[in-house]
Amino acid sequence: MTTVPLRRALISVSDKTGLEAFATALAQRGVEVLSTGGTAKALRAAGLTVIDVAEVTGFPEMMDGRVKTLHPKVHGGLLALRDNPAHVAAMEEHGIGGIDLLVVNLYPFEETVAKGADYDTCIENIDIGGPAMIRAAAKNHAHVAVVVDTADYDAVLAALDDHDGSTPYALRQTLAQTAYARTAAYDAAVSGWMADAIGAETPRRRAVAGTLALPLRYGENPHQKAAFYTDGSARPGVATAVQHQGKDLSYNNINDTDAAFELVAEFNPADGPVCAIIKHANPCGVARGATMAEAYARAFDCDRTSAFGGIVALNQPLDAATAAKIVEIFTEVVIAPEASDEAKAIFAAKKNLRLLTTGGLPNPAAPARTIRQVSGGMLMQDKDTGRVDEEDLKPVTRRRPSAAEMSDMIFAWSVAKHVKSNAIVYVRDGATVGIGAGQMSRVDSSTIAALKAERMAKECGLPESLAKGSVVASDAFFPFADGLLAAAEAGATAVIQPGGSMRDAEVIAAADEAGLAMVFTGMRHFRH
Structure with missing residues (x-):
């Protein structure tokens, strides 16, 4: 089946960004909307007609909401093959209506962990019904569209406009792939958190996941395809930075900028300005100074040749005096916790110079892991957080x-x-x-x-x-x-x-x- 008419949707979301506009657009196209709990309440508050899932299943939400969608009238509606006579007959016999679109984003487990919640709170924020429905709909993407990211709302609506209220197979395939990646990432987050929580240093299985942040023109070399994925952590750095100007970062820019910022974070800004200049992931100059401009100048004087086309990292905000010195030579990227308006104005004349601000420095002592792929596997280790003091x-x-x-x-x-x-x-x-x-x-x-x-x-x-x-x-x-x-x-x-x-x-x-x-x-x- 190439296109599937969209007549009935089930919407149950934790992240309600864009929910009202999306559900309204569906309703305007004559789509019947099923929903649960807080989502149903939000839609009704927006003046939309919503059918509670409990009305469909004949069972109320129970056990503090743990059980509400785990029911044949939900999963049958998601999993039934509409072109299989036996499936259609079973739907008719048991009063199961088809669900053509599933819109689910999961309990905010990652955000709960990031806030430092206790063990029991984290456990309660592990979604069960959501992943089950997502996997069912994604498996049956020949007949069902599944949306797990608010970023896909517009694509679905555009497809409905282009296909007379139906979803095309190619879109459903893409949405299904995204859905499986989301449940995989969710499970990876849960299993990784639990390994840490119970002190399992080398669990039998490790799962890693990422979210696309930036498609890259190429990798280390032009013949290599590449992309930048984030892991959802709140550690300040390239992944969380705001880019104020300049063209998109390249693979090598990201790698080198990360190396530069992690290095400069070793030095507490309370102890004074420190600047690091990086080339090919190695420092070519690192220095303290009475001012940031002096720190940059001293770092530059360690290896003026290699500094050309390098990455500059600062442990304190970028000021105008430092910006004026940096623009004297070609520099690829400057990364700092903040930048003054005067410094930004100086950089504005250099359209290819990227300026990133992070809002803070990463904690060099904070636990983290590094991963490196090898043939047939990967090496995982604790990040090198070792430090020494005089004693x-x-x-x-x-x-x-x-x-x-x-x-x-x-x-x-x-x-x-x-x-x-x-x-x-x-x-x-x-x-x-x-x-x-x-x-x-x-x-x-x-x-x-x-x-x-x-x-x-x-x-x-x-x-x-x-x-x-x-x-x-x-x-x-x-x-x-x-x-x-x-x-x-x-x-x-x-x-x-x-x-x-x-x-x-x-x-x-x-x-x-x-x-x-x-x-x-x-x-x-x-x-x-």
Whole structure:
């Protein structure tokens, strides 16, 4: 059957956005409307004629509304094959009327969890009848249209206009796919919440789901198809940001902007402005400043070449002075908690520059998970929320770090966490001065970071490498003393690293001989 006349609809929704207009449009087309509870009340208040489902089933809503639509006169109306004589005969024998359109959105379980509700309240917000009806209607999409998103109301009405009050098969197929995705996402949310609630760290089955936020022109490369999906969490970031200007974000923009904002969130805005500049998901400069404009300038001076076409993330609102500096070179995206009107006006002249504001920073210590697909499966792990304070650090060399060195080491350690392994980060006076990322050898990362520090010193007109007098952070232990000695040769005076190598004694001895102060964190920050 290509088109199905729409004569009878069942509407039962928690989200009543657009409900009155949609139901009114159906009524104007002569559609009979069945409904339940709060939905029926809302429709009657709008002056519409509604038939209670209880009138159809002959049973009242009971058990606090837990049982109202689980009845053959509802499910028979959804599941009956209208072109099957036996089904039609059963409908006639038992007084079952066909339902041509089901409009259901589910109890707000995800929103209830997000508000921090207790266990019993979350359980009560698990919908049973809704998913059952949705799955029934979606299975029978040859004869029934099912709507689970308010965003599809207009498409249904337009189809009715184009097909003389009937729904076309292609639309019903699309709606059915959306419906199954919605019930799958709902079940994923419930099962994921319950796993956390009962402390099941590695449940036998894991379900993940997402909602389309933005179709993308392509993925990492033009021959790859891609799209951006959100997971429904309230964590501030790219997924929740408001885009004020600029063309749509690309796959690489989203990936890099997320990396930039997660990095800058490591630094409490109450402790002062911090700016991070990212390129290909790695920081090319991170710095503190007395002002945000100074923080940006210091981050920029870590690697002026790589900053071109990069992503800028701020831990405090974007102001006009900082905006004026940023627009001096081409920048892809700027993300910040807020932006002043003056800063927005400066950016308005750069039509390709995207400005995102998030309303806040993500909590770097908040539990979350990361997922990576591999052939035939996926890897899931807790997000790296590890952090260290001064009291967590273990000095292992004869010379103890100075207060200034300790401050820079903690800063460098926070940055190294967000650099692809093997990661080496040089920091001096609250600013990165050299970063080595993603090398197969830690000594190569040390060498590359030192070369960048030397190159930028020349570009800035300074007489010696920016690494002179710096501290260095390594995301994992030094397996040999060579990487540490490369840092010492570059001019570093102190080292922060996890420790734990079989050759720790050898590395400590080398640090002592070089006059370095070194502390162990006891924590590794691999990032692949």
